[in-house]
């Protein structure tokens with residue numbers, strides 16, 4: 001009985017290790033994908049806007065809400081609050097979700113890419 005318990009415990013443990021490794025890999029992928037954003041959205045200095053607005057603290061914040069950045073009227077009026085789902089929708093095709101916004105980026109068609117990217121952003125920008 002004890003042996004069975006040990007085996008069961010190690011199976012649970014192995015599964016956990018696999019899940020954690022997969023997550024770390026996804027985050028690494030997400031970081032790589034973020035390189036496409038980093039030319040306009042700084043990763044280095046927290047709270048600093050460059051070409052694009054700072055993305056720090058983006059989760060739970062309204063679109064177009066930072067005073068130190070001049071957003072397009074479209075972004076300000078979108079009424080969107082950023083979370084994993086709205087970011088995912090936006091990044092699929094930015095002009096489709098918020099027509100006439102000024103982010104010069106075509107979008108990320110692949111769902112897994114978007115999921116890994118937003119997972120990375122959630123860790124990095126929370």
Ligand code: HEC
Nearest residue numbers: 036037040051052053063064071072075101102103104105
């Ligand atoms: C070529 C520059 C550029 C690239 C590349 C770019 N962005 Fe942007 N981004 C902008 C600009 C400019 C805005 C402001 C748009 C507006 O006001 O209409 C913006 C706005 C945003 C916003 C809304 C921020 C807020 O405060 O409401 C998010 C979220 C965002 N970008 C995420 C991303 C992500 C994630 C990527 C990479 C997949 C990316 N952007 C790639 C320039 C860029």
